[in-house]
Amino acid sequence: MVRHSCCTKPKLKKGLWSPEEDEKLFNHITRFGVGCWSSVPKLAGLQRCGKSCRLRWINYLRPDLKRGVFSKEEEDLIVSLHQILGNRWAQIASQLPGRTDNEIKNFWNSCLKKKLMKQGINPQTHEPLLTKLQPNNNINIICNNGFKTAAETQNVLRAVKMEQPPFPLSNTAELTTNTSSFSSSLSSHQFSLIQPVFTGLSSSQSYLSLLKPMMESSQSQLQSQQYFLQQSCFTDNNFESQNLGSDSVIFSEGKECSSSSSNNTSNNNMMVNSNNNNGRFSWESCSTDHHQQQNKFDQSEIFQFPVNFGGMIKMEADQTSPWEEDQDLVTAAAGNLDYFLQHIS
């Protein structure tokens, strides 16, 4: 790479611009106009490189700059343009008079991205976060560290398989599908989502601090087994779940042992609204024997870890149309997949 002379010259000032420097640059540009930036510092009497002067003029001193918060119209325009242009900030800025690419980039990264996520929109693709899955497809997430997960749509079941718990954070993952079915004895009103394990990743420190000792103490018996962690939702009627923050979840190996169906509206708790008292969440962990491929509900070991949810999951059940009911839950579960993939990539 060829380093520019301006970058290598010592004694050039860096960092924040003082009002005096601003005045010198402003006076120079307004008097002589924008010409060769590399000669500006010398002519204006500044100990800065030309590049720094250019940036300061474009992003701050230019008289035609619009200051202050972005209007709703500007915000909408940025989102639409980003959908077409991607991260081409300069091109986006050219459509917004008085705004700089830097300003728009910062606004995007600090506000708009989060806003879109909250609305369930992937800020990179502008597609909904929830991905519709085809029935009978089996989703496997294979991470490069040996942490393997499988999510099933058959019978609206999601299961997560951990071969080496506790799992380290992964940098990459691949998503594949196949059509192998997952036999389930669960009733059509029992659903499992992949959320708990994946959201555990986002609060990995507290998760591991609680989960690891438990896993290590059980290491000898864990070695020959695969493990499933499931979040199950049982309902007899319509229910809606909103995940607003984090919550502690009790695991009992093989058995449902905790319900997080509190109506607590605090941001740190999961909230479940149900039309009746039958809707609830439960979380279970069970081991599976490699050879017999059967769930082993043996020991009743309880452990606890906080679960940090990425956003709102809406699930609706329709008693009269089992498949429609399933579809909505499949969609919600797939949204968790998206969330997971974003956080490990």
Add this chain to the structure above:
DNA sequence: AAATAGCGCAACCGCGCGATA
């Protein structure tokens, strides 16, 4: 009251491209 975390923003950095010597 002090320490810490989170956030927004200004500025920097590395790189690529086109023009020119």
Add this chain to the structure above:
DNA sequence: ATATCGCGCGGTTGCGCTATT
């Protein structure tokens, strides 16, 4: 044909302010 320069772009860093613990 090659090296250098000037400029613009997108990604990243780090400062300073504010909120939270």
